[in-house]
Amino acid sequence: MEKKFVAINYISCEPHYRQRFEELFATRAHAIDRMPGFIDMQVLKPNGEGEYLIVSHWSSEEAFKSWTGSPEFLEGHKRGFDDIKKAKAEGTKPPMTSSFKTYTEISN
Amino acid sequence: MEKKFVAINYISCEPHYRQRFEELFATRAHAIDRMPGFIDMQVLKPNGEGEYLIVSHWSSEEAFKSWTGSPEFLEGHKRGFDDIKKAKAEGTKPPMTSSFKTYTEISN
Numbered sequence: 001m002e003k004k005f006v007a008i009n010y011i012s013c014e015p016h017y018r019q020r021f022e023e024l025f026a027t028r029a030h031a032i033d034r035m036p037g038f039i040d041m042q043v044l045k046p047n048g049e050g051e052y053l054i055v056s057h058w059s060s061e062e063a064f065k066s067w068t069g070s071p072e073f074l075e076g077h078k079r080g081f082d083d084i085k086k087a088k089a090e091g092t093k094p095p096m097t098s099s100f101k102t103y104t105e106i107s108n
Numbered sequence: 109m110e111k112k113f114v115a116i117n118y119i120s121c122e123p124h125y126r127q128r129f130e131e132l133f134a135t136r137a138h139a140i141d142r143m144p145g146f147i148d149m150q151v152l153k154p155n156g157e158g159e160y161l162i163v164s165h166w167s168s169e170e171a172f173k174s175w176t177g178s179p180e181f182l183e184g185h186k187r188g189f190d191d192i193k194k195a196k197a198e199g200t201k202p203p204m205t206s207s208f209k210t211y212t213e214i215s216n
Contacts, residue, residue, distance in 0.1 A: 006152055008161075025215050044114055044211035047169075053116075053211065055163075061155075103152035103161065107133050 004039070004105040005061050009054040009098050017083075017095035021052065024079055031076035032056065037063025057105075064102070112147070112213040113169045117162040117206050125191075125203035129160065132187055139184035140164070145171020165213075172210070 013021050025043045032038055039057035046052065058064040067073055074081070084094045121129050133151045140146055147165035154160065166172040175181055182189070192202050
């Protein structure tokens with residue numbers, strides 16, 4: 001099979017922010033869907049405690065990197081970024097933190 | 109959309125075992141494919157250091173639990189389990205450790 005590039009954004013949400021976070025994804029801008037090389041994505045909610053996983057599949061690493069540096073990336077994350085900025089301005093803890101890890105799909 | 113049940117097995121491999129581990133998946137028994145409620149799975153290799161992720165999609169939590177208690181589960185993991193037993197018998201560190209986390213796919 002063709003090897004695919006997979007990015008997972010691991011997101012840790014404050015308890016009070018989980019509902020808002022899920023609403024942001026349920027009503028997302030779909031800006032990422034327009035990116036060349038984007039295949040699909042899934043939003044995984046932990047059963048119980050733990051991090052949310054945003055899993056996105058790409059035709060190549062270059063396609064993924066183009067997205068993270070694109071206007072679509074900022075558009076797609078605008079409301080979340082605004083929530084973080086607001087917390088910072090108010091001197092409170094950010095409602096979520098996130099970090100990307102990337103993978104190669106090697107078999108299925 | 110229908111909500112789907114997702115299980116991720118996070119696997120930490122000793123460096124010397126990574127090649128063997130990948131071979132086990134490339135030549136896997138496909139025992140899981142016969143389980144009722146199994147949808148599909150992906151093997152994700154970390155780009156750089158980190159854990160391998162075995163992502164499996166199921167029609168329900170019950171389907172996943174039936175699998176972990178089934179003869180197919182033992183059949184599908186036989187060679188890996190044997191490697192771990194062998195290391196234990198020799199008094200050496202297990203070549204891999206793993207833990208499951210489960211998720212609900214909430215949007216895409």
